[in-house]
Amino acid sequence: MAQITEAYIDALAPNAAAIKNGRDLVRKNSFQRLCRTEDGTLIFGECKGSGKEPYSCSADFVKSDSPTFRCSCPSRQFPCKHNLGLLYAYVSGVPFQMEEIPQDIADKRDKAEKREERKKEAAAAGDEPGVASRRKTNRSALIKKMNAQLEGIDLMDKLVKQVIQGGLAALDAKTAIMLEDQAKQLGGYYIPGMQAAFRELLLLVRAKGDQEQLYTAMMDQLTILHTLIKRSREYLTARKDNEGTMDTGSRLEEWIGHAWQLAEMRELGLMRTNAELMQLSFRSYTDEARGEYVDEGFWLPLGSEAAVEIVVTRHYRPFRAAKHIREDDSCFAIVQTRELAIYPGDLNPRVRWEDMTSREIEAKDYALAYSAAKRSFSDVIKLVKNQLKSPLADKNPVVLLHYAKLGKIEDTYVLEDEQGKRLVLGNIDAISHPTLQLLPMLDAKLFADQEVLVMFEHQMGSRRLTAQPLAFVTDDAVIRLLY
Known part of the structure; x- marks a missing residue:
């Protein structure tokens, strides 16, 4: 089983309330049964709920870096408070009796193992041994999308020119509302990043404060928009004419609004294997232009092959769905991941991982930071x-x-x-x-x-x-x- 610590469990929790509720279950002795298997890969139990029957919950660590959580409760949170409470009970030293693996979990493990075998077989059928075959791009669908993006860029170009021709001094809250209504049309052109950049300008128009500084900030944002329109149009036109490939040397795709998929990042060589990272700082903030809460961590990659630049994680939670999405939080352990995705970027590229384990920070880690x-x-x-x-x-x-x-x-x-x-x-x-x-x-x-x-x-x-x-x-x- 992976090294389970309170910090590790806190990192799994979807939000602070789930952490509190999970700890409360242990404090109130709500677990009527606590069990573990001899090999230490599974802990499971029963927790008193609101109904007559207790909830059955389990934490399966047969894959230590990607545990599977199961619970019979109706909660939409994952892991739910019963799974978290089970883990908190385990690390707090509450006695767990030794039991055989339940048959239903054994059956689910078998099904998962068969799925993995099919994936390996599919990978073995690719161009290279052990490498999944490259995704097939629907060229006609891609051309259709890029044509729509170019239409959206033309529309945004008109909106920006409308602002410039009217002059910054003529911009007021009423004008910003009118432009916001027009900017909503950009939502149908697959350019959400550019739409957010334009909304950033409108937020500056509505802001209160030193007018000279606000005008300077608006001029800077107009410069960003002008550059973004010019470069995006050139880039998408070249790609549409089959004269260019995806830009992996800058954040241009992200600026346009592309959501990078792990599969394409693997194909483009934007992955690093067996990485370790130490978080140095963390913050959460609100991005009004994107309509999202952002959880941002600053990390130092460790190891002899690690780049010495600081990398960043960003976890986005749209306003409308925030209560259903797990919040990120500070991490006080070393994160270990078999596969680290590194987004195209500048001095501090964004990174992402799917599966991770953790360990305590050691003296060698501080030496590497030094x-x-x-x-x-x-x-x-x-x-x-x-x-x-x-x-x-x-x-x-x-x-x-x-x-x-x-x-x-x-x-x-x-x-x-x-x-x-x-x-x-x-x-x-x-x-x-x-x-x-x-x-x-x-x-x-x-x-x-x-x-x-x-x-x-x-x-x-x-x-x-x-x-x-x-x-x-x-x-x-x-x-x-x-x-």
């Missing part, structure tokens, strides 16, 4: 500024830095590297939670020769590059300022 931190601020600033030059690049890159000193110059916190190059710290607009006020509470040892994870932003008001600290990494701990 060696991965960038030591030259000049090189980092050059790297960040080069990314910010591209209108479609991520405007808030995240970097793990090693610094020689952390201190204050008048009222401003400053990092200094070993060459004496300084970097200004501040609270940035991209993060709604300030962290600088926490710095006076840090241990004294953190003010020299340590690592810090920062998010960069070019701030319009000061016109300088500012970094906000997200977490500090020492030789034995990750001290999170944001989680």
Whole structure:
């Protein structure tokens, strides 16, 4: 069985309420029967419910990295609170009696094994041994979709030109509502990413605050939209004429609104096997333009073959379906996955995995983090500024830095590297939670020769590059300022 810890169970839970409810079942002694098999691959039991009959629940770890949860309750949450309670009971040391595997679960295992055999047979029939045959693309359907996308791009081009011709000064909340109604038409053209980018402009129109800064932000968004329209039109036209392939060197497909599938990412070589990652920081925020809640984690890949850049996970929960979708949360263990999907991106590519196990963080992991931190601020600033030059690049890159000193110059916190190059710290607009006020509470040892994870932003008001600290990494701990 996989190493089950409370952190592992918390990560499985669909939301915080499910964690509480699962723990409450153990606290209230709601489980009438708790069992496990001799080989340790299955735990199961019966839990008192609202009806006369108890609910039968089980956690099957015959595949340790992808456990199967079953429960007779009617809950739509997965895993349900009874499955979570079963796991919490197991890790808390509640006695489990030894039992043979129930016949119904044995039958389900047999069926699952036969399905796996059929998959292997299908893979063996592919062009290469052990490799699944490539997906067949319906060229006519693809052409039809790209024609629709190009029509949608033409429509968005008209909307953007309408804004420019009217002038930013003429934009008001009433105009924004009219444009929003027109922008809804973009929903039928398979360009949801571009539609969200246009809505971002409309949100700026409705925003209140310093008008000069808002106009600057609107001009930046118009630049993004202009670039996105131009590049997307050229890219889709080339693909439609069979003169181009999928763009895997930038986020253009994501900007248009393509939802990457694992199968196509495998075909395009966007996978890494047997990966380990350590989370350094985590946040949740609301993306009004996309109509989604976003759970975002910042991770350091570990291992000799790992890239030293920080990668990011993003879990999207649409407003309309949020209550049915599991929330992501902070992870305080090392995540291990057999297959890591790496999305096309910039300095901090998005990653994703389907199956995972976890282990406790060890001293070697902190040592790897120490060696991965960038030591030259000049090189980092050059790297960040080069990314910010591209209108479609991520405007808030995240970097793990090693610094020689952390201190204050008048009222401003400053990092200094070993060459004496300084970097200004501040609270940035991209993060709604300030962290600088926490710095006076840090241990004294953190003010020299340590690592810090920062998010960069070019701030319009000061016109300088500012970094906000997200977490500090020492030789034995990750001290999170944001989680």
